[in-house]
Amino acid sequence: MRRGACSLGLLALWAAGLCLPATAALACSVCTDPDDPRAKAYFDMTIFMSLFPLLAMGIVGIWLWRRVVAAEAASAR
Amino acid sequence: MESVVRGDLRLVHPPPKPRQQVVPNEVLGVTIFILTELMLFAGFISAFTIAKSSAPMWPPPGQPRLPLEATAINTVALLLSGALAWWAGRRFDRVGPASARWPMVATLGLGAFFVLFQGYEWVGLLREGLTLTSSNQGGFFYLIVGAHGLHAMGGLTVLTVMSVRLVQEQLDSGAFWAGRLFWYFVVLLWPVLYVLVYR
Numbered sequence: 001m002r003r004g005a006c007s008l009g010l011l012a013l014w015a016a017g018l019c020l021p022a023t024a025a026l027a028c029s030v031c032t033d034p035d036d037p038r039a040k041a042y043f044d045m046t047i048f049m050s051l052f053p054l055l056a057m058g059i060v061g062i063w064l065w066r067r068v069v070a071a072e073a074a075s076a077r
Numbered sequence: 078m079e080s081v082v083r084g085d086l087r088l089v090h091p092p093p094k095p096r097q098q099v100v101p102n103e104v105l106g107v108t109i110f111i112l113t114e115l116m117l118f119a120g121f122i123s124a125f126t127i128a129k130s131s132a133p134m135w136p137p138p139g140q141p142r143l144p145l146e147a148t149a150i151n152t153v154a155l156l157l158s159g160a161l162a163w164w165a166g167r168r169f170d171r172v173g174p175a176s177a178r179w180p181m182v183a184t185l186g187l188g189a190f191f192v193l194f195q196g197y198e199w200v201g202l203l204r205e206g207l208t209l210t211s212s213n214q215g216g217f218f219y220l221i222v223g224a225h226g227l228h229a230m231g232g233l234t235v236l237t238v239m240s241v242r243l244v245q246e247q248l249d250s251g252a253f254w255a256g257r258l259f260w261y262f263v264v265l266l267w268p269v270l271y272v273l274v275y276r
Binding site: 037040042045048049056057060064067068074075 | 094097099100108112115116119120122123126127129130131
């Protein structure tokens with residue numbers, strides 16, 4: 001009984017979440033105006049600053065991993 | 078073969094394998110340093126791109142045009158210096174340290190030419206009115222190109238020390254690799270900054 005009530009409560013919460021979708025936050029002045037010339041620059045630089053460190057660390061990680069594999073292969077010989 | 082007797086059991090441990098160094102410590106240290114410096118320049122590039130896109134006119138009114146053509150020659154000199162550093166590394170590994178001397182000296186010479194030419198260019202731009210506070214363009218130009226110039230001067234110091242140690246036959250392979258790695262960073266970063274800032 002108590003478990004059923006808990007499930008019903010969660011279901012109601014989920015339904016409320018669907019009925020009350022989040023509205024766009026207006027914190028950033030350029031995000032809301034697609035015609036603003038800065039919007040593309042902000043978007044591009046957000047992507048760049050998000051992906052660039054991952055790419056740089058990934059390249060170094062792959063390089064180190066390949067060197068480890070080569071060293072292991074050399075020591076196995 | 079090391080053995081330890083415990084009660085009835087006789088545990089036999091094979092001797093530990095000698096640890097093989099995958100990457101010299103100097104190279105790993107410089108790689109991590111380069112990663113942090115890359116993020117510094119990524120931040121500069123990001124801020125510059127947004128500032129440039131926010132400006133109604135670029136270059137801002139009353140500001141001089143950056144010397145695109147003259148700097149192209151300087152860019153070629155720096156790229157050539159990077160290629161010579163790479164060749165010096167190959168000769169060091171394949172022929173011997175003595176054979177890497179003259180490519181290293183040529184690398185140093187071209188690197189010094191790049192920094193001196195930049196200084197000459199800056200004097201001209203300052204005379205034309207492009208200062209750190211004259212406009213957004215001036216501020217970003219001296220910040221980004223200046224930060225790269227400081228790295229180039231640091232790289233030149235490293236190249237000088239390496240060249241002296243190479244002549245004295247005291248340069249080991251790991252230190253040489255690490256020094257060249259930093260110079261490659263200085264060389265390969267420049268074309269990106271040149272295209273972004275001077276264009």
